[in-house]
Amino acid sequence: MKVQDTPEEWQVVATTTPFTGNKTSVRTDDVVMPDGSVARRDYQVHPGSVAVLALDDQDRVLVLRQYRHPVRQKLWEIPAGLLDVPGENPLHAAQRELYEEAHAKAGEWRVLADVYTTPGGCDEAVRIFLAGDLADAEGDRYAVSEEEADMELARVPLDELVRGVLAGELHNTCLVVGVLSLVAARAGDGVEALRPADAPWPARPFEA
Numbered sequence: 001m002k003v004q005d006t007p008e009e010w011q012v013v014a015t016t017t018p019f020t021g022n023k024t025s026v027r028t029d030d031v032v033m034p035d036g037s038v039a040r041r042d043y044q045v046h047p048g049s050v051a052v053l054a055l056d057d058q059d060r061v062l063v064l065r066q067y068r069h070p071v072r073q074k075l076w077e078i079p080a081g082l083l084d085v086p087g088e089n090p091l092h093a094a095q096r097e098l099y100e101e102a103h104a105k106a107g108e109w110r111v112l113a114d115v116y117t118t119p120g121g122c123d124e125a126v127r128i129f130l131a132g133d134l135a136d137a138e139g140d141r142y143a144v145s146e147e148e149a150d151m152e153l154a155r156v157p158l159d160e161l162v163r164g165v166l167a168g169e170l171h172n173t174c175l176v177v178g179v180l181s182l183v184a185a186r187a188g189d190g191v192e193a194l195r196p197a198d199a200p201w202p203a204r205p206f207e208a
Helices: 090-102 146-150 158-166 173-187
Strands: 012-020 025-032 038-045 049-054 060-068 073-077 080-082 104-116 125-136 152-157
Touching: 049 060, 049 090, 049 104, 049 173, 060 090, 060 158, 073 173, 080 090, 090 104, 090 125, 104 173, 125 173, 152 158, 158 173
Parallel strands: 049 125
Antiparallel strands: 012 025, 025 038, 049 080, 060 073, 060 152, 104 125
16 A cells, blocks of 8 residues: 545535635635534634745755744744745745845755645645755845834754754654654765655645
């Protein structure tokens, strides 16, 4: 048996959208269960996201520290952002986020991992890229606001981030998955075996 997630869609007999926000909404579906009963499921509808594990030539990861109000913590994270336009190319979005949040660019890109962040309550899909050959971006820095105006930027050795993840000191999903995926890739067939940056992404189909 091949261990692989597969598409499937159970019958929905009723659906409503009790809340619509600026970027996301909440949907309520009445779903037919295998025994014929109907169960109500509430979940957040999300446009999807991209994240970038940017690694410099000293094996340091570019990280940001940002306040996250729902969890009331300042979290160390990797650059990330929403797929603001339906069908947006995720690589282009990732390049934009690296520029906007870190004023950096990268010459090498690969897909590190694709994840659903909280599939029990949200349909958010995230593509995490590995970016190398880093350099400062040209031009002026992107003008940030709100929580991003308080962001801190640092370059932290990969080994230190691994230690922090396993010690329970770092909690951001994209950082945790990205860091551990990179370590696993290196221990396996190497980063050269990772998928190309334009690999298909069925969870969020995109234009070339």
